[in-house]
Amino acid sequence: VDTKRPGTYKVTYTFTDEAKKTARKTVNIKVTAERSTPKITDTKTLYVTSKSKMTKGFAVKNATIRQSGRKLAAKYIRVKYQKLKKNTYRLTYIAQRESYEAKKSVKVYIDNKAPVISGIKNNAEYEASADTVVNQNYCRAIIKKVSDNYTKLKVSDVKISLSETETAGRYKAVYAVSDKAGNTAKYTVYINKKSDVVSGGAIS
Numbered sequence: 001v002d003t004k005r006p007g008t009y010k011v012t013y014t015f016t017d018e019a020k021k022t023a024r025k026t027v028n029i030k031v032t033a034e035r036s037t038p039k040i041t042d043t044k045t046l047y048v049t050s051k052s053k054m055t056k057g058f059a060v061k062n063a064t065i066r067q068s069g070r071k072l073a074a075k076y077i078r079v080k081y082q083k084l085k086k087n088t089y090r091l092t093y094i095a096q097r098e099s100y101e102a103k104k105s106v107k108v109y110i111d112n113k114a115p116v117i118s119g120i121k122n123n124a125e126y127e128a129s130a131d132t133v134v135n136q137n138y139c140r141a142i143i144k145k146v147s148d149n150y151t152k153l154k155v156s157d158v159k160i161s162l163s164e165t166e167t168a169g170r171y172k173a174v175y176a177v178s179d180k181a182g183n184t185a186k187y188t189v190y191i192n193k194k195s196d197v198v199s200g201g202a203i204s
Helices: 056-061 136-142
Strands: 007-016 022-031 039-041 046-048 064-067 077-085 088-095 102-110 116-118 125-129 145-147 159-164 170-178 184-194
Touching (some): 039 102, 046 056, 056 077, 064 088, 116 184, 136 159, 136 184
Parallel strands (some): 046 102, 125 184
Antiparallel strands (some): 007 022, 077 088, 088 102, 116 145, 159 170, 170 184
């Protein structure tokens, strides 16, 4: 009987006398909790770039586990990763300290592919008419969509860094967007203002 783990334990007593006659008696012993059941909160679906990052430390960092309002020490927390299918796992948190067991599960996805920004090409040159105002809105309008294999992303999630180059009328725009696993897509394009080209036209 583990007196530090609440639950019902089945115990069998065996007695043998001098005549080698044996008597057995089985009883149930209930161990009650000395402390309140821990609470596991703030959990969420997790994304990693490789299986090697699926550690206990990673799991505990992405959850709040408390007992009677105080943070529960990691030694009282167990985690289990169970493979469900390719690149998909179930992470189960188990917390117990002289209490009843608390459990909670979340999904974990292995994602090592960066998002894709459609509508622009890395290191491409674009031409715009001389009266075009080249700003964040103009650069964002070039993007058609942003896609990823696991994370839902929008065009508005793309960060754009815009700067003028040493050449008059030539701008450098750096587009960057990351998924929940931390994979980042980065594209650099150049925009040249020309008086005889329709705004937004790409140089082929």
